[in-house]
Amino acid sequence: MNAPLSMPCNIKICEVTCDSFRIMWDMTPEDSARATHFFIDLSRKQNRDPNRFKHRDVPTKLVAKAVPLPMAVRGHWFLSPRTEYCVAVQTAVKQSDGDYLVSEWSQVVEFCTGDYAMEHLQQLLDKAKGSAGRLLKFSVFYRNQHPDYFDYVRRECGGLMRPALKDNSGSHGSPINGKLHGIFFSCNTEFDTGLPPKDSPYGPLRFQLPAGHLLNPNICLYFADFYCMYTAYHYVVLVLAPVGTEGDAFCRTRLPMLDLTSNPFLTNAGPQRQGDEPVFCHASDVILEVLFTEPVRLDQGAVEQISGHHQLMSLTTANAKKDPSCKVCNISVGR
Template sequence: CTAIAEASNSAGSTSSCVMMRNMTEMDAPLSTPCNIQICEVTCDSFRIMWDMTPEDTARATHFFIDLSRKESRDPNRFKHRDVPTKLVAKAVPLPMAVRGHWFLSPRTEYCVAVQTAVRQPDGDYLVSEWSQVVEFCTGDYAMEHLQQLLDKAKGSAGRLLKFSVFYRNQHPSYFDNVRSECGGVMRPALKDSSGSHGSPINGKLHGVFFSCNTEFDTGLPPKDSPYGPLRFQIPAGHLLNPKISLYFADFYCMYTAYHYVVLVLAPVGSEGDTFCRTRLPMLDLASNPFLTYTAPQRPGEEPLYCHASEVILEVLFTDPVPLDQGGVELISGHHQLMSLTTANAKKDPSCKVCNISVGR
């Protein structure tokens, strides 16, 4: 009996020691996550990983991730260490994919920090210190996202109308500068940030913008313009022909009922063509809802050029355009309709017609 009692006491003592050791390990501080790495960044997702000790890796039950836009002065860290107010994710093997939780916007700078945590029996969390803050920027729309945007734009294009010229309105100072400083050639300028924030051409592709929309009743360019009283007109065939690649780049509105479609015309094999080929959906010149070229069917016939009737087309031509290929004349209408200008205009993020689910 004495031996049994001694064995029992010994087992109880051992069990108590194990329990005490386990409790001590559970209560031991977690090390601060370090060497934060961001990879596989898209317009609405990223993967994140960091270094942890083997002991922390074995016992961590949750990760806390705090994400904020870089421009925010208050990163809004957890107010209470045991009450997470940001994303709480169950611990998984790293790197961990993060998407859909904050509706990330394309081409936007963010700050991110992480904590590791152990959920305790009473429901509270034992947490590490915050890691260092890491900054990163989300990417442009991928081809699949632009295809979604293209599909939406097709529904708004309307029927095709004939046109014969591309045109560009500016103030006299612009054309004076082209003649005196640029040898009479309109040189490509960097695309601004107007339209969809994730469009791959914003701030990256150079070109000269043209319009081609016509008035429904006359079939001619409108008499009014928000860009200036002088209009450069060039025969459509100079910019739209079989030696040109046509791309879809954007679809947006600016809190208005009408929508804009941005198209890119790039001479085949040019620098602009190379840029667009892997970034933008290519359109068939003869068969698309926005801008078409139809070759002559019989000898002596002229090509047919058509534009969409229910959207405003903004056509970016990626090569220089000499003034002597067309003519400059004074328009007869108004030219102070500044509400229609699109320079750095922001897309309406609430419009159900022209937005897709991956950001604005």
């Protein structure tokens, strides 16, 4: 009769990315010599009833041939970025009758997948370029809010709009979600007027300031995300970070940098002739969300009532989830 296999112990997870990881554990020399297969059970942490063998000879979610450890796990599941998982393993010996002699399940180990790496963001950027459309001129950045927001800024912050932590809207793997502080601005204009829209989903008051205050040669421009929310509209998230600031240092190793004078989304082409004003342009076929990483004073611009008669609440994006089925804005890694 075959001796039982010992339970795998000291499970270790390493080299975790947004859609892969490597796993290793301790086995006795005898088990290492005779193990033919590894059974790996993976489930999201919120699933409190993880999938386990109903019987010892029924394979779990993944049956892998025994290989030297650590073993890479990728492609077997559509792992999601920034998601907590539980994993457990069994070792097994496939016997001549096709059945498996298996060990007891190991302890359950928890880990969390990572953000999109630069290569994944580059894939997302390439997709976004295909949707950007032609460039249109604009002259101001603007930010719509309710009166209470601006009252608070004046009363409690001395007229200084302070950066807030980016929420979890958009692609789950974007490195700025829940990690980078900034102030969101818009710059999209209406086709017929070349001016900001009359309506807003964010509030009836609009702060606007000249484009050159945020988009100038002392600013670094980064691509952060491309997503939609089950609609025909697509959003591009860009980060504007003054050179040498904490925001710039955060983005420099995590996000693709764009040429401020030549890119498909947001440009400052500089004056066409000596004495002319700079020319600012934005992409026409996507909605740009521009995150500025430093405080902005209200006295740098003006707060005015917008002229529209209603607010388009359906376009709000706070913590909105990306459509995982959209073929336009998804890439070939975990959602």
